[in-house]
Amino acid sequence: xxxxxxxxxxxxxxxxxxxxxxxxxxxxxxxxxxxxxxxxxxxxxxxxxxxxxxxxxxxxxxxxxxxxxxxxxxxxxxxxxxxxxxxxxxxxxxxxxxxxxxxxxxxxxx
Numbered sequence: 407x408x409x410x411x412x413x414x415x416x417x418x419x420x421x422x423x424x425x426x427x428x429x430x431x432x433x434x435x436x437x438x439x440x441x442x443x444x445x446x447x448x449x450x451x452x453x454x455x456x457x458x459x460x461x462x463x464x465x466x467x468x469x470x471x472x473x474x475x476x477x478x479x480x481x482x483x484x485x486x487x488x489x490x491x492x493x494x495x496x497x498x499x500x501x502x503x504x505x506x507x508x509x510x511x512x513x514x515x516x
Contacts, residue, residue, distance in 0.1 A: 410462065411459050411460065411461055411462065412427070412429070412459060412460045412506075413425075413427050413457060413458070413459045414426075414427055414430060414441070414458045414459055414460060414466065414502065414506075415427065415430075415441050415442070415445055415457075415458050416445065416455065416456065416457040416458070417442075417445035417446050417448065417449045417455070417456050418449060418454075418455045419449040419450065419452075419453045419454055419455070420454075420455070420473060424442050424445055424446055426438060426441065426442070433505070437498070437501075437502075440495075440498060441458070444491055444495065445458065448470075448487055448488075448491065451480075451483070451487060452470070452479070452480045452483050452484045452487050453472060453476065453478050453479040453480060454470055454471055454472035454473075454476065454479045454484065455470065455471050455472065456468060456469070456470050457469045457470075457471075460503075460506050464503060464506055464507050465503060466499055466502055466503050466506070468488050468491065468492075470484045470488065
């Protein structure tokens with residue numbers, strides 16, 4: 407359906423930075439802040455890097471990684487934390503997928 411994966415946002419425990427793709431500046435401030443909180447809390451809790459991106463089918467995926475030799479990274483906790491985010495924020499994640507599928511970056515469909 408889509409040609410490539412598109413990064414929505416990312417957070418890194420290593421650089422203590424959050425990134426939101428400028429293509430999604432049309433999202434309401436509240437949604438952008440919620441994404442920032444979700445990602446930063448994830449990396450503060452588990453460590454590593456979290457990337458939220460839309461795959462070729464337009465589904466929102468969360469991928470996590472860590473630097474080689476990072477003994478503080480909690481690999482098991484990362485899977486559990488992603489499931490927790492998916493369960494607790496299902497409505498937000500579904501709305502983001504709908505927003506992406508519609509392809510209108512000027513209005514958020516809630």
